[in-house]
Amino acid sequence: MVYSTVSLQAATSTENLQALEEVKDFCTTDLGRGGRERWTYHLLPEAALNVELHRQSNASSSxxxxxxTFQPCAAYADLNQDRYSIEEWExxxxxxxxxxxxxxxxxHDTVxxxxxxxxxxxxxSLQALLQSVPITSLKSELVSEALCNAVRHLDESIRSDLFDFLPxxxxxKMSDIQLDQYVSRRYSEWNAISSRCTQGSTVILALSDPLKKNLWILNLGDSMAVLGSRSLSGKWSAIIVNSVHNCDNPSETHRIRREHPSEQACVRDNRVVGYLAPTRALGDTWLKVPSVYTRRAFAPHLQDWLPPRQVVEYASRILTPPYVSDLPEVYHYSLDISKQEVFLILSSDGLQDMYDSHDIQWSDQEMADRWVGLVGRHMHSTKDVDMQGNLALRLLRDAVGGNNTELVSRNLTLEMEDKWMDDITILVQRFR
Known part of the structure; x- marks a missing residue:
C-alpha cells in the first residue's frame, strides 16, 4: 500500500493569535437541558445587540x-409562520x-x-354596513357582528373548496383506485386545498373608527391583546382584553367536552384529540369534517403530513366533528383619547412563551402589567435612539433577555437546526 504524505507548514504565532481572536467571543450552552450536548452562540457587544435584533425582527414603524416579527432560527422548515396586517381604509x-x-x-399555506x-x-363587510347605516347611528354590536361574520365566512370558504372538490x-362511494386517479388528474388543485385543510392559523385583530372613539378586538386562538391606559395621575394600567383559546384554558376544555359528551379523547394530553393546542382557529379543517377525509383523502394523498400510525390514532377520535371552533370572540371598548392616553399591544403566543420560560413564573396579568409599564415609560422618550423609537422592539428586547446581554446574545445567535423559541410577532398601536 502506498501512502501520500502531505506537509503542512506550522502556523505562525500571529496566525495563532488571529485564530484565537476570531473565536474569543464564542460560548456554548446546554439550554438548561442537562446532558452532554452543547450548542454554540456568539457573545455580542451591547452596541450590536439592538442593531441585530432590529435586523432579525424586521422592525418597522408606521x-x-x-x-x-421574529424567528431567529434560519433553517427553512422553521421559518416564521406568523403574519400581520397594518391597514388604513378610507x-x-x-x-x-x-x-x-x-x-x-x-x-405556511393556511396562514x-x-x-x-x-x-x-x-x-x-364593514363597507356594506356603513353604506346601510350612517356612522353617526352605527351600533357597536353591528360592527362586532360584521367582524365575526367575515372570519367565519373565510373559514367556511376553506371547507367549501374541499366539499366542492370532493363531496x-x-x-x-369511490374506490381507492378511483380516488387516486381523481386526485392525480387534479393534483395542483388538490394540493392547495388539502394543505389549507391540514394547516391552521389563529387571528387576533383590532379595528378602530375614524374618531378613535371605538375599538373592536376580535380573537380566535391563543394570541393576546392588552390595552394600556394612563390615568390623570400619570399611572399606567393594563387590561387583558381577550380570553385565550387553547387547552390551558379550563373553560375551553370544558366547552369541548360538553360538545362531545362521552368522548374521552376529544381532549387528550392537553390538546384537541391529542393533536392541536389551539381550540379555535381558521383552517384545521380535518378536525371539523368527518374522519373519512382524514383516512382516505388527506393521509394517502398529502405528502409529509402525518405518519400512518398517527393518522389511524387521530382519525379514530374524530367521531362528532367539529372539534376546533371557528367562532371568534369580539370585544368592544369606548375610548376617550382627549382625557387619557391609550395604546394597544397585540402579540402572538410566542411572546407569552418567553416569559413562561423564565425562572420566575409570570401570570398573564403580571406579563401585561410589565409590558404596559415598559411601553409607557418609553412612549415619549427622546433618548430611545438605540431602539429607533420602536415600542414593539422594546418589548421584544425585554422578552429575549432584557439587560442580560449574554441571554440576548444566545437567543439571537444560537447555532442550532431546531427552533429554540416560538415565532414572536408584536404590534403596538398608539391612539392619538
Missing amino acids: RSVDSV LPGGVWEFTAIYDGHCG NYVHKRLPSMVRM HDRLT
Whole structure:
C-alpha cells in the first residue's frame, strides 16, 4: 500500500493569535437541558445587540403602529409562520384602522391564505354596513357582528373548496383506485386545498373608527391583546382584553367536552384529540369534517403530513366533528383619547412563551402589567435612539433577555437546526 504524505507548514504565532481572536467571543450552552450536548452562540457587544435584533425582527414603524416579527432560527422548515396586517381604509365617515396578527401552525399555506384574504373580507363587510347605516347611528354590536361574520365566512370558504372538490357522498362511494386517479388528474388543485385543510392559523385583530372613539378586538386562538391606559395621575394600567383559546384554558376544555359528551379523547394530553393546542382557529379543517377525509383523502394523498400510525390514532377520535371552533370572540371598548392616553399591544403566543420560560413564573396579568409599564415609560422618550423609537422592539428586547446581554446574545445567535423559541410577532398601536 502506498501512502501520500502531505506537509503542512506550522502556523505562525500571529496566525495563532488571529485564530484565537476570531473565536474569543464564542460560548456554548446546554439550554438548561442537562446532558452532554452543547450548542454554540456568539457573545455580542451591547452596541450590536439592538442593531441585530432590529435586523432579525424586521422592525418597522408606521404613523401609529410599531411592529416586529421574529424567528431567529434560519433553517427553512422553521421559518416564521406568523403574519400581520397594518391597514388604513378610507370608508364612509373617515379613515378606519385595521391591525391583525395571524399565527400559523403546521405550515405556511393556511396562514398565507388568511393573511391575503381576511383584511379585504373585513373591509367589504364593514363597507356594506356603513353604506346601510350612517356612522353617526352605527351600533357597536353591528360592527362586532360584521367582524365575526367575515372570519367565519373565510373559514367556511376553506371547507367549501374541499366539499366542492370532493363531496362527502362521492368520497364514500369511490374506490381507492378511483380516488387516486381523481386526485392525480387534479393534483395542483388538490394540493392547495388539502394543505389549507391540514394547516391552521389563529387571528387576533383590532379595528378602530375614524374618531378613535371605538375599538373592536376580535380573537380566535391563543394570541393576546392588552390595552394600556394612563390615568390623570400619570399611572399606567393594563387590561387583558381577550380570553385565550387553547387547552390551558379550563373553560375551553370544558366547552369541548360538553360538545362531545362521552368522548374521552376529544381532549387528550392537553390538546384537541391529542393533536392541536389551539381550540379555535381558521383552517384545521380535518378536525371539523368527518374522519373519512382524514383516512382516505388527506393521509394517502398529502405528502409529509402525518405518519400512518398517527393518522389511524387521530382519525379514530374524530367521531362528532367539529372539534376546533371557528367562532371568534369580539370585544368592544369606548375610548376617550382627549382625557387619557391609550395604546394597544397585540402579540402572538410566542411572546407569552418567553416569559413562561423564565425562572420566575409570570401570570398573564403580571406579563401585561410589565409590558404596559415598559411601553409607557418609553412612549415619549427622546433618548430611545438605540431602539429607533420602536415600542414593539422594546418589548421584544425585554422578552429575549432584557439587560442580560449574554441571554440576548444566545437567543439571537444560537447555532442550532431546531427552533429554540416560538415565532414572536408584536404590534403596538398608539391612539392619538
